[in-house]
Amino acid sequence: xxxxxxxxxxxxxxxxxxxxxxxxxxxxxxxxxxxxxxxxxxxxxxxxxxxxxxxxxxxxxxxxxxxxxxxxxxxxxxxxxxxxxxxxxxxxxxxxxxxxxxxxxxxxxxxxxxxxxxxxxxxxxxxxxxxxxxxxxxxxxxxxxxxxxxxxxxxxxxxxxxxxxxxxxxxxxxxxxxxxxxxxxxxxxxxxxxxxxxxxxxxxxxxxxxxxxxxxxxxxxxxxxxxxxxxxxxxxxxxxxxxxxxxxxxxxxxxxxxxxxxxxxxxxxxxxxxxxxxxxxxxxxxxxxxxxxxxxxxxxxxxxxxxxxxxxxxxxxxxxxxxxxxxxxxxxxxxxxxxxxxxxxxxxxxxxxxxxxxxxxxxxxxxxxxxxxxxxxxxxxxxxxxxxxxxxxxxxxxxxxxxxxxxxxxxxxxxxxxxxxxxxxxxxxxxxxxxxxxxxxxxxxxxxxxxxxxxxxxxxxxxxxxxxxxxxxxxxxxxxxxxxxxxxxxxxxxxxxxxxxxxxxxxxxxxxxxxxxxxxxxxxxxxxxxxxxxxxxxxxxxxxxxxxxxxxxxxxxxxxxxxxxxxxxxxxxxxxxxxxxxxxxxxxxxxxxxxxxxxxxxxxxxxxxxxxxxxxxxxxxxxxxxxxxxxxxxxxxxxxxxxxxxxxxxxxxxxxxxxxxxxxxxxxxxxxxxxxxxxxxxxxxxxxxxxxxxxxxxxxxxxxxxxxxxxxxxxxxxxxxxxxxxxxxx
Numbered sequence: 055x056x057x058x059x060x061x062x063x064x065x066x067x068x069x070x071x072x073x074x075x076x077x078x079x080x081x082x083x084x085x086x087x088x089x090x091x092x093x094x095x096x097x098x099x100x101x102x103x104x105x106x107x108x109x110x111x112x113x114x115x116x117x118x119x120x121x122x123x124x125x126x127x128x129x130x131x132x133x134x135x136x137x138x139x140x141x142x143x144x145x146x147x148x149x150x151x152x153x154x155x156x157x158x159x160x161x162x163x164x165x166x167x168x169x170x171x172x173x174x175x176x177x178x179x180x181x182x183x184x185x186x187x188x189x190x191x192x193x194x195x196x197x198x199x200x201x202x203x204x205x206x207x208x209x210x211x212x213x214x215x216x217x218x219x220x221x222x223x224x225x226x227x228x229x230x231x232x233x234x235x236x237x238x239x240x241x242x243x244x245x246x247x248x249x250x251x252x253x254x255x256x257x258x259x260x261x262x263x264x265x266x267x268x269x270x271x272x273x274x275x276x277x278x279x280x281x282x283x284x285x286x287x288x289x290x291x292x293x294x295x296x297x298x299x300x301x302x303x304x305x306x307x308x309x310x311x312x313x314x315x316x317x318x319x320x321x322x323x324x325x326x327x328x329x330x331x332x333x334x335x336x337x338x339x340x341x342x343x344x345x346x347x348x349x350x351x352x353x354x355x356x357x358x359x360x361x362x363x364x365x366x367x368x369x370x371x372x373x374x375x376x377x378x379x380x381x382x383x384x385x386x387x388x389x390x391x392x393x394x395x396x397x398x399x400x401x402x403x404x405x406x407x408x409x410x411x412x413x414x415x416x417x418x419x420x421x422x423x424x425x426x427x428x429x430x431x432x433x434x435x436x437x438x439x440x441x442x443x444x445x446x447x448x449x450x451x452x453x454x455x456x457x458x459x460x461x462x463x464x465x466x467x468x469x470x471x472x473x474x475x476x477x478x479x480x481x482x483x484x485x486x487x488x489x490x491x492x493x494x495x496x497x498x499x500x501x502x503x504x505x506x507x508x509x510x511x512x513x514x515x516x517x518x519x520x521x522x523x524x525x526x527x528x529x530x531x532x533x534x535x536x537x538x539x540x541x542x543x544x545x546x547x548x549x550x551x552x553x554x555x556x557x558x559x560x561x562x563x564x565x566x567x568x569x570x571x572x573x574x575x576x577x578x579x580x581x582x583x584x585x586x587x588x589x590x591x592x593x594x595x596x597x598x599x600x601x602x603x604x605x606x607x608x609x610x611x612x613x614x615x616x617x618x619x620x621x622x623x624x625x626x627x628x629x630x631x632x633x634x635x636x637x638x639x640x641x642x643x644x645x646x647x648x649x650x651x652x653x654x655x656x657x658x659x660x661x662x663x664x665x666x667x668x669x670x671x672x673x674x675x676x677x678x679x680x681x682x683x684x685x686x687x688x689x690x691x692x693x694x695x696x697x698x699x700x701x702x703x704x705x706x707x708x709x710x711x712x713x714x715x716x717x718x719x720x721x722x723x724x725x726x727x728x729x730x731x732x733x734x735x736x737x738x739x740x741x742x743x744x745x746x747x748x749x750x751x752x753x754x755x756x757x758x759x760x761x762x763x764x765x766x767x768x769x770x771x772x773x774x775x776x777x778x779x780x781x782x783x784x
Contacts, residue, residue: 198764211457222266223249225241236255238254265304280300301368312327313335358382363442438461454769473740491507501522502561506728514534534552537550625638654703667684
């Protein structure tokens with residue numbers, strides 16, 4: 055017996071039995087522990103285990119078949135085999151049956167070997183994580199506002215605001231494109247009832263820009279360029295103050311006060327919501343900081359800091375920066391460059407606009423710093439980057455409303471066309487060549503025209519049109535030149551050279567540009583008197599510079615204080631004899647054209663008569679006629695004038711106007727950086743206008759908008775989507 059046991063321990067069968075058992079046990083443990091972490095289905099583990107169990111008897115049979123016997127037993131076995139052959143068929147049948155029996159027995163025991171709950175729990179955890187993890191795109195739906203028309207000058211369709219609790223949606227409908235009036239509607243999103251009309255703004259001077267109070271009980275807005283409010287239940291519009299006009303910019307209301315941007319100096323002011331004196335908010339910084347335009351203030355939680363947009367002026371808001379303003383100290387700190395119209399949302403982000411796209415960046419409220427990258431989150435919203443408008447609103451619970459669209463002031467391909475005094479088309483100079491044309495200026499002799507050619511990349515250069523030959527020739531090549539004017543003798547063109555100042559170039563293209571004025575801010579020339587005095591602007595101020603001064607000495611210029619409000623599109627221009635300065639101002643809340651004696655601007659002031667408004671004046675070379683256009687539809691007018699007697703300074707001391715006469719209403723480009731976009735030729739008695747190749751008149755746009763409903767996109771659980779795209783610590 056002992057010998058048999060010793061023989062068994064030395065046999066292949068014993069070795070296979072022990073080795074296979076150990077290896078199979080280890081593999082089964084690994085299968086049970088590792089596969090669930092890879093979310094492997096249970097049947098995979100069962101199949102592998104079945105193969106392991108089935109392989110056990112097969113391995114034993116193979117080991118038994120190849121067993122080496124002692125020599126003596128081999129001799130005896132050989133004699134036995136030769137004496138009595140043994141059939142192998144019963145042996146194979148017995149082995150096969152044994153393998154099947156063992157395999158079935160192992161398969162039956164597998165539920166007891168494996169903890170099946172681990173595989174089930176793994177699947178449940180995976181499903182739970184998948185269900186709780188927000189999608190990259192939350193559910194989208196639509197809210198139909200109906201036919202809202204086109205907003206005058208801004209070319210946007212509607213202003214929107216959402217109450218803090220997300221229940222009320224306020225929006226505007228443009229009533230008449232020529233007058234600029236808007237109806238304000240309030241829609242209860244918890245019912246199917248139609249929106250309620252709260253009232254109609256008056257139209258002139260700017261309207262809309264809706265904003266709810268922090269308690270959600272009042273809706274604030276601009277009415278005729280002034281702050282107003284109305285209760286959400288309805289009632290009469292309440293004027294907060296009629297002593298000042300506000301910029302066409304957003305504002306913020308909290309702690310029974312409103313912070314807004316004032317039209318006169320483009321600075322931030324604070325006024326009680328019930329009305330009263332407006333107090334300017336102090337701004338700490340150098341002169342460049344003091345002269346910037348501050349718009350779109352939005353209060354941060356805690357009511358101690360604001361997000362504001364700072365820019366060169368109020369028509370270049372889209373080129374500005376988002377800054378953090380401390381209400382207690384007046385300090386400013388740059389947060390985001392090349393951005394505007396920013397708002398903080400409870401998900402822990404600042405959202406802002408750049409290139410008709412809504413961006414987001416994580417923001418820590420405790421230390422007031424950005425904590426992550428800036429990432430675009432919603433592409434294709436309606437914007438007007440000149441004024442900083444963007445059609446979006448966010449409720450505190452995380453729902454986003456926005457108006458799909460694009461930038462309304464894109465400079466698409468344009469044309470230059472001659473029209474007669476009735477607006478009839480006479481000739482097209484440049485048509486659909488991929489560029490837009492602006493800053494039109496006809497030379498004193500009327501033989502040449504300077505024009506700025508803009509492309510869609512933002513670059514611009516000066517070209518000269520020879521009226522007689524009909525050729526358009528390039529004069530600058532750096533891609534940053536604009537706003538050229540002629541010297542009185544037509545030998546030079548003075549132009550704005552980006553943010554480096556004012557340069558001059560020979561009108562015939564010979565030589566190299568020369569520096570006239572060096573500046574770190576954008577400076578633009580507008581007129582040169584017969585005595586070579588140049589009128590130019592920097593930021594929101596107008597200046598006078600004597601071009602006869604020695605170029606080797608320090609350049610001296612003085613400010614022309616024309617009043618409390620100089621529009622960025624002031625279109626200042628001198629009369630042919632150099633005695634009068636015409637310019638456009640919004641000091642009354644409505645754009646009007648005013649006349650001042652030149653250069654002694656304090657010796658008088660006259661307003662050009664008009665029906666509603668008047669801007670972009672052009673002098674007739676005969677010294678008896680002035681052109682301007684009026685209203686949102688830019689209807690062109692002519693008005694005669696006469697000069698008074700010559701005073702002791704050999705200049706007329708009086709100017710008197712007749713009645714304006716309507717000329718025509720033909721659509722033209724209306725983009726601040728392109729103005730002036732029309733010019734008058736006395737030789738032809740025709741008017742040259744710059745048009746967009748795809749533009750319609752505002753009246754035509756209004757008609758077309760009837761076929762196009764204004765539809766908002768609504769994004770549910772948008773804060774969760776933000777956390778996936780732009781994770782924050784909130």
